[in-house]
Amino acid sequence: MRMAELSAESGVPVATIKYYLREGLVPSGELTSPNQAQYQAKHLQRLKLVRALLEVGGLSIVDVRDVVRAIDDRAPTHELLGVAQHGLFVRKNEVDEESRAWARALIDDIAAQRQWTLEEGDPYVKSLVSLLCTFRDLGHSHLLGIFPHYAEIADAVALVDLEAIGDLPTAEQMVESAVVGTILGDAVFIALRRIAQQFASRKMFGEDPPAAG
Amino acid sequence: MRMAELSAESGVPVATIKYYLREGLVPSGELTSPNQAQYQAKHLQRLKLVRALLEVGGLSIVDVRDVVRAIDDRAPTHELLGVAQHGLFVRKNEVDEESRAWARALIDDIAAQRQWTLEEGDPYVKSLVSLLCTFRDLGHSHLLGIFPHYAEIADAVALVDLEAIGDLPTAEQMVESAVVGTILGDAVFIALRRIAQQFASRKMFGEDPPAAG
DNA sequence: CCAAACGGATAGCGTGACTATCCGTAACCG
DNA sequence: CGGTTACGGATAGTCACGCTATCCGTTTGG
Numbered sequence: 001m002r003m004a005e006l007s008a009e010s011g012v013p014v015a016t017i018k019y020y021l022r023e024g025l026v027p028s029g030e031l032t033s034p035n036q037a038q039y040q041a042k043h044l045q046r047l048k049l050v051r052a053l054l055e056v057g058g059l060s061i062v063d064v065r066d067v068v069r070a071i072d073d074r075a076p077t078h079e080l081l082g083v084a085q086h087g088l089f090v091r092k093n094e095v096d097e098e099s100r101a102w103a104r105a106l107i108d109d110i111a112a113q114r115q116w117t118l119e120e121g122d123p124y125v126k127s128l129v130s131l132l133c134t135f136r137d138l139g140h141s142h143l144l145g146i147f148p149h150y151a152e153i154a155d156a157v158a159l160v161d162l163e164a165i166g167d168l169p170t171a172e173q174m175v176e177s178a179v180v181g182t183i184l185g186d187a188v189f190i191a192l193r194r195i196a197q198q199f200a201s202r203k204m205f206g207e208d209p210p211a212a213g
Numbered sequence: 214m215r216m217a218e219l220s221a222e223s224g225v226p227v228a229t230i231k232y233y234l235r236e237g238l239v240p241s242g243e244l245t246s247p248n249q250a251q252y253q254a255k256h257l258q259r260l261k262l263v264r265a266l267l268e269v270g271g272l273s274i275v276d277v278r279d280v281v282r283a284i285d286d287r288a289p290t291h292e293l294l295g296v297a298q299h300g301l302f303v304r305k306n307e308v309d310e311e312s313r314a315w316a317r318a319l320i321d322d323i324a325a326q327r328q329w330t331l332e333e334g335d336p337y338v339k340s341l342v343s344l345l346c347t348f349r350d351l352g353h354s355h356l357l358g359i360f361p362h363y364a365e366i367a368d369a370v371a372l373v374d375l376e377a378i379g380d381l382p383t384a385e386q387m388v389e390s391a392v393v394g395t396i397l398g399d400a401v402f403i404a405l406r407r408i409a410q411q412f413a414s415r416k417m418f419g420e421d422p423p424a425a426g
Numbered sequence: 427c428c429a430a431a432c433g434g435a436t437a438g439c440g441t442g443a444c445t446a447t448c449c450g451t452a453a454c455c456g
Numbered sequence: 457c458g459g460t461t462a463c464g465g466a467t468a469g470t471c472a473c474g475c476t477a478t479c480c481g482t483t484t485g486g
Contacts, residue, residue, distance in 0.1 A: 003463065011307065015445050018465075028464095035451050035464045045352065052347050054443090058271070061443070094224070116412045124404040131401050134265050139258065140393045142377070149373040150398075151405050153366055158409035160362040162417055164355070180353050182410070185363075186403050188344050191337040192364050193402075196371035197395070199329045204375055216432070228476050231434075241433095248433045248482050267474090274474070 001039040003029075010047045017047065024065050025050045049176070057183040071175050095133040103132035106144065110151045161185070214252040216242075223260045230260065237278050238263045240285075262389070270396040284388050308346040316345035319357065323364045374398070 007014045020026045026046050029037030046068065053059045053067060095103075107128050111118050118125050135143055165177045220227045233239045239259050242250030259281065266272045266280060308316075320341050324331050331338050348356055378390045 013445075014463095016443085019444060022465090031464090033452060033463090036453075036462095037464065048351055052351060056344065056347060111408075114409070114412070116408060118408070119411070122408070122411075124407045127404045128401065128408075131269065131397060131404065134269055134397060135393070138261055138265060138393055140390055142381075143390060143394050143398075146373050146377045146394070146398070147401060147405075150370070150402050151409070153369055153373075154402065154405035154409040155413070156366055157363070157406050158413040160359050160366075161406075161410060162413050164359045166417065168355070177353055177356060180348070180351055181356050181359070182407075184344060184347060185356075185359070186406075188341065188360060189363050189367065189402070189406075190399050191340045191344065192360075192367035193370050193374075193399075194337045194395075195324075195329060195331070195335070195341075196327070196364070196367040197374060198332070198335075199327070200368070200371040200375050204379065226476075229474085232475060235434090244433090246432090246483065249431095249484075250433065 001041075001044070003037075003039070006039045006044060006047065009044055010051070012047060012051060020047070020050060023061055025061065025068060049180070052180070053183060056187055059183070067179060071172075071179060074171055074175060095130060099133045099136070100129055102136075103129040106132055106147070110148050113148060114151050114155055157189070214254075214257070216250075216252070219252045219257060219260065222257055223264070225260060225264060233260070233263060236274055238274065238281060262393070265393070266396060269400055272396070280392060284385075284392060287384055287388060308343060312346045312349070313342055315349075316342040319345055319360070323361050326361060327364050327368055370402070 001009075003014055003017065006012075007017055010017075012020075017026065021028060026043060029039040029043060031037050050064055050068065053064045054061070059067070107118070107125060110116075132144065132147075135141060161181060165174050165181060168174045168177060214222075216227055216230065219225075220230055223230075225233075230239065234241060239256060242252040242256060244250050263277055263281065266277045267274070272280070320331070320338060323329075345357065345360075348354060374394060378387050378394060381387045381390060
């Protein structure tokens with residue numbers, strides 16, 4: 001397969017593919033001459049994955065590079081997914097020490113209920129701290145009561161997730177499925193949540209609900 | 214409250230607040246003179262909400278404007294939340310008719326199981342169609358089996374969500390809580406899902422898991 | 427009464443994700 | 457064998473977005 005075919009099959013412009021090659025998102029083709037290369041099915045596959053991570057997952061170019069490098073290195077998935085979903089997580093931690101301690105106590109309570117052991121410095125725990133502080137700062141502390149339920153439900157999701165990939169034959173397939181299932185799975189779950197909210201809202205409030213989530 | 218105080222309280226630079234005023238994300242203060250204005254607690258509250266939607270929710274300026282206008286109009290929440298989370302949803306629908314029909318059939322199956330009645334043209338249904346096609350196109354169809362489970366779990370989440378806001382005293386509080394709970398709630402749930410995956414993965418595969426989601 | 431702050435308008439900036447052009451070489455077609 | 461086309465690779469330019477900096481005339485407050 002040559003560049004033009006790769007472009008036609010994937011729908012990605014040639015100039016963009018070249019850009020991805022430069023940035024290391026897609027591996028180079030095999031050179032048959034100093035200025036001619038052959039691409040294979042794996043290149044097309046990788047290109048599709050990159051586009052999905054960029055467009056659906058909303059990752060940055062840099063984050064996608066980290067993910068595909070981790071895939072190629074067969075890195076443990078929880079390391080490989082230490083990547084933020086396009087702005088869903090707070091980067092600056094500008095919360096004061098009192099707020100941090102308060103949030104951390106809530107999270108520790110939830111973890112104890114679920115028998116989770118939290119890793120020190122886990123980026124998702126840090127995100128949760130910022131998120132809980134944001135809820136409080138916005139004056140919506142009454143919503144904090146839902147998070148233990150969310151945690152219970154997250155456990156159920158994780159179980160389903162692991163069962164879906166645990167029986168795959170090769171480590172490579174497991175790693176890529178883990179990435180796809182996690183990052184694209186977020187989007188699927190969010191869409192289903194919105195639909196379920198609409199349904200529940202209509203059921204509770206009638207056809208024209210005042211609120212849904 | 215004047216501009217400087219609004220800026221100091223929120224941590225948002227004055228020039229940025231002026232930009233938000235221009236873009237209609239924050240309402241103008243009450244003019245006491247042709248070039249002097251007073252801001253109140255509601256302006257600070259709105260400013261914090263705008264920042265949370267931008268930074269945590271990852272919404273664009275335009276999406277935030279749509280959301281706050283809908284809040285001010287007391288729009289039904291399911292309309293008001295017809296806004297994409299920072300790239301989680303596919304904008305272009307470039308899937309062919311056969312793929313669309315295939316995905317739609319899967320979604321209808323899931324909806325039937327959950328007794329959902331899908332609205333025609335629902336943006337989240339469209340998103341799901343694109344997402345399912347992406348899974349298939351990426352060669353991860355084996356992951357499709359998890360989505361009925363996700364739907365069941367989404368129902369549980371929606372129930373928790375509605376209970377959390379159903380007993381608020383005023384419609385205004387319900388609407389803002391719905392927005393905050395939904396958009397920031399997505400981020401909370403995703404963080405909890407990652408943590409639960411790490412926990413389940415360690416439990417299943419030992420300390421260095423090959424995959425987690 | 428005057429320095430500092432104000433509201434409002436306009437123009438500029440930095441980043442990120444492409445996109446267009448150019449170059450010299452190689453492949454394909456008759 | 458000659459010419460058109462496509463190729464890989466490098467470089468520079470473009471565009472949208474989210475601010476940010478400057479200027480202006482007015483007004484506040486010590």
